[in-house]
Amino acid sequence: xxxxxxxxxxxxxxxxxxxxxxxxxxxxxxxxxxxxxxxxxxxxxxxxxxxxxxxxxxxxxxxxxxxxxxxxxxxxxxxxxxxxxxxxxxxxxxxxxxxxxxxxxxxxxxxxxxxxxxxxxxxxxxxxxxxxxxxxxxxxxxxxxxxxxxxxxxxxxxxxxxxxxxxxxxxxxxxxxxxxxxxxxxxxxxxxxxxxxxxxxxxxxxxxxxxxxxxxxxxxxxxxxxxxxxxxxxxxxxxxxxxxxxxxxxxxxxxxxxxxxxxxxxxxxxxxxxxxxxxxxxxxxxxxxxxxxxxxxxxxxxxxxxxxxxxxxxxxxxxxxxxxxxxxxxxxxxxxxxxxxxxxxxxxxxxxxxxxxxxxxxxxxxxxxxxxxxxxxxxxxxxxxxxxxxxxxxxxxxxxxxxxxxxxxxxxxxxxxxxxxxxxxxxxxxxxxxxxxxxxxxxxxxxxxxxxxxxxxxxxxxxxxxxxxxxxxxxxxxxxxxxxxxxxxxxxxxxxxxxxxxxxxxxxxxxxxxxxxxxxxxxxxxxxxxxxxxxxxxxxxxxxxxxxxxxxxxxxxxxxxxxxxxxxxxxxxxxxxxxxxxxxxxxxxxxxxxxxxxxxxxxxxxxxxxxxxxxxxxxxxxxxx
Numbered sequence: 001x002x003x004x005x006x007x008x009x010x011x012x013x014x015x016x017x018x019x020x021x022x023x024x025x026x027x028x029x030x031x032x033x034x035x036x037x038x039x040x041x042x043x044x045x046x047x048x049x050x051x052x053x054x055x056x057x058x059x060x061x062x063x064x065x066x067x068x069x070x071x072x073x074x075x076x077x078x079x080x081x082x083x084x085x086x087x088x089x090x091x092x093x094x095x096x097x098x099x100x101x102x103x104x105x106x107x108x109x110x111x112x113x114x115x116x117x118x119x120x121x122x123x124x125x126x127x128x129x130x131x132x133x134x135x136x137x138x139x140x141x142x143x144x145x146x147x148x149x150x151x152x153x154x155x156x157x158x159x160x161x162x163x164x165x166x167x168x169x170x171x172x173x174x175x176x177x178x179x180x181x182x183x184x185x186x187x188x189x190x191x192x193x194x195x196x197x198x199x200x201x202x203x204x205x206x207x208x209x210x211x212x213x214x215x216x217x218x219x220x221x222x223x224x225x226x227x228x229x230x231x232x233x234x235x236x237x238x239x240x241x242x243x244x245x246x247x248x249x250x251x252x253x254x255x256x257x258x259x260x261x262x263x264x265x266x267x268x269x270x271x272x273x274x275x276x277x278x279x280x281x282x283x284x285x286x287x288x289x290x291x292x293x294x295x296x297x298x299x300x301x302x303x304x305x306x307x308x309x310x311x312x313x314x315x316x317x318x319x320x321x322x323x324x325x326x327x328x329x330x331x332x333x334x335x336x337x338x339x340x341x342x343x344x345x346x347x348x349x350x351x352x353x354x355x356x357x358x359x360x361x362x363x364x365x366x367x368x369x370x371x372x373x374x375x376x377x378x379x380x381x382x383x384x385x386x387x388x389x390x391x392x393x394x395x396x397x398x399x400x401x402x403x404x405x406x407x408x409x410x411x412x413x414x415x416x417x418x419x420x421x422x423x424x425x426x427x428x429x430x431x432x433x434x435x436x437x438x439x440x441x442x443x444x445x446x447x448x449x450x451x452x453x454x455x456x457x458x459x460x461x462x463x464x465x466x467x468x469x470x471x472x473x474x475x476x477x478x479x480x481x482x483x484x485x486x487x488x489x490x491x492x493x494x495x496x497x498x499x500x501x502x503x504x505x506x507x508x509x510x511x512x513x514x515x516x517x518x519x520x521x522x523x524x525x526x527x528x529x530x531x532x533x534x535x536x537x538x539x540x541x542x543x544x545x546x547x548x549x550x551x552x553x554x555x556x557x558x559x560x561x562x563x564x565x566x567x568x569x570x571x572x573x574x575x576x577x578x579x580x581x582x583x584x585x586x587x588x589x590x591x592x593x594x595x596x597x598x599x600x601x602x603x604x605x606x607x608x609x610x611x612x613x614x615x616x617x618x619x620x621x622x623x624x625x
Contacts, residue, residue: 045569047525048554049517056597057572058093058619062559065540067591067622091620093571093595096171096180097155098613099130099140103169103187109140109614111163113247114193119163121249129161131599132612134249136240137161139599139614142204143581144212145171145180145592146274153180153587154274156190156212157616160598162240164198164216166190168276178590178621190276196364197244199266200237202307203292203435203533203580208299209322212272215290216281217307219267221397222416223370238263262367264415269293269304271324282324283360285316286352286417289396294436294445300327301496305433305447308396310455310469312421312428313447315349315498326356329413331426334476334501342452342486342503343479349497350426352413360414373412374419377401384472393422394455394473427476429455429469432485435534435582437543439562445490445498446543448531452482452506484509484523484551485530487543487560504543505560505567507531507551522551527567528558533582537593544570544593546579555579557595557619571619573597581616586624593619 045059063069069091099109111119111127119127121134131139141160147153153171158164168190170183192198202217220238232239232253238261242253245260255261267287272279285293291307299321304314318327330349338344377390379401386392386401393400395418402423404412413420422428432450439446454461455469458478484507490498508524523529530549537544541563547555557571557579573579574597581596594616601612 045572047518047521047569048572052572053554053575055574056093056617057554059568059570060091062568062570062619064537064542064591064622066625068625069620069622093617093619094179095615095617097157097169097182098610098615099128099159100610100613101182101187103182104185106167106187106189108157108167108169108187109159109165110189111135111159111161111165111243112189113163113244114197115247116189116191116193117247119243119247119249127163127243127249128613129159129163129165130613131160132602132614135161136236137200138578140596140616141202141580141598142214143594143596143616144204144206144274145583145585145587145594146206146210146212147587148210148274155182155616156272156274156276158198158201158204158212158214160200160202160217162200162237163244164192164201166192166198166201166214166270166272166276166279168272168274173587173590178592178623180592180618188276190272190279192270192279195270195279195281195361196262196265197241198270199241201270202290205292205294205583207271207295207322208297210274211278212274213293213295213324214270214272215292216266216268216270217291218289219287220263222263223376223397241266257367262364264364264368269324280325280357281361283357283364283414284326284329284355285324286314286329286414288312288314288417291434292436294438295324296438296445296492296496297440298496303436303445303447303498305436306418306430307432307434309431310395310398310428310473311430311433312395312418312426313430313433314417314421325358326354328352328354329417331417331421331424332498333425334427334429336476336478339479342482342488342506343477343501344503345477345501347490347498347501350421350424352417352421352424353410355410355414360411363411363415368411368415370416373405373408373416375403375405377403379472386472391423392472393419393428394469394471395419395422395428398468399472422473425474427474429473429475429477431456434532434548435546437534437536439536439543441539443492445492446504446534446536447488447490447501448485448534448545449488450485450530450532450548452479452486457481482506482509483530484528484549487528487531487534487545504562505545509551521553523549525552529555532578533580535582535584537584538586544582544584546582546595548578548580550576557582557593571595574600576600576602585618589624591620591622591624595619 101108138160143157170186204214268281288306291305313332315330329352390401434448453463486506510524512518529552532548533546545558554572578598
């Protein structure tokens, strides 16, 4: 084995297909025979070719300032003065748990209905949210490792299926080697039925007060999903949530609008304690396609990314530190100052008003319909103009003419946050806003945009060959398309108010010659492709960037040095697998980079069921100097 590269084919895991939080589906490129960017420096991990494309590959010479990982590359095995010869923990990518794991009479990732009964498919097999079976969804996603008051560690994991599940379990840490493992007899299902069940849980974080803060992505379009019908709608995600209410996974399932599914039940920010208690949804924070809510160090300010097309960017300021149950919601207004290389903008914030969880939840519990909130009109077919007293907007739902009904502003601002923000003049042109992280040392927040296209282009989308994304909208963002995406820096002031949005690093659309070893990669292999989950390593200049892309055969977990502007591969995942749940954790003298490899082997007919489970692992351990 090369001492600088550790290739892990964990239980034969390799993967195909994409269906995660990002799942970028567009690629444009100009022909070039070889990588356009310089090869990444400081790591021996190269772009996988051949058999290596089917494995997890980790650069064992990756180092973090202030930590030891492998005696400066001298060995594949982590050594410390305290390590017993019989208890060594190899530095690399280590499996912690995978969907389908059984413990304590529970199955990790098994979807359950409102009565906490496990759902089964027609063939009698368990509906496990792994992103590769008959279910609708992408598998295990954000997985929080949380240190409890008594010093013990727990895992809270959420699942990105339309019937969203959560589980918690204890984690053992070897005091000598730092190795992490699942604590036997500790796996528990987290019941979400008190808040109408869970839905498409995507990214999340550990709050400063040590709870798990999750998300509900791809919120149902309430205007599309009429509650006057008991049958299915033309929204596949909406229909796939019926089993939570009916207890049955079958083609004939129906919904009782008086007692069952309502679109306003979903699209919120959930929070839960590490032991699975205290589950709630923060209705005060608004309802959009939540990728992530990121809480700042003041424990009051949170930024919210909205993952879709023609979406917004939001800020929530809680009334009390450590309590997200009430506060004021804001939407960003972008003013462009530069269109080159991904663009630069100044940000201003439009208030969407104050609300609290209890008030909004009471309205949600009434099972409202879209027409309770808005009057609608049809835009003029020629001019796109709206009738008098109606506001013209263009959001994820397209061009609309809306009028808020009397007395419904507060409710509309939370149940239809994106539409309401657009009506107030905010920018709703972003395409797939993804991960958020913060560097406390420089007071800079970072945000990933998976793909610069559609509403982010100037009037006409060269990617989709249409002008529909800017019809009736502000056209605040006017950038050349870049389907490989970019990461942006947002400086914040002393009140954690973001004031600008400036490109830091962008991918490069590329087409390789058919004879190149890199053929079928459509973003430069030595650059990023469709950035998704991102995280800072504290007290360093290392910005970690995880990909969810169909434009790289193997998605990469990168380390970008903000000081030297150098890019290093830290981990590549098997073909098609998405890199999610990327975090830096410090527990005692040991530190870890967590990674989920989502939805493996989805299109591989020869793979076994065990090989098709989504996997949570960690890079490390790193030992604090």
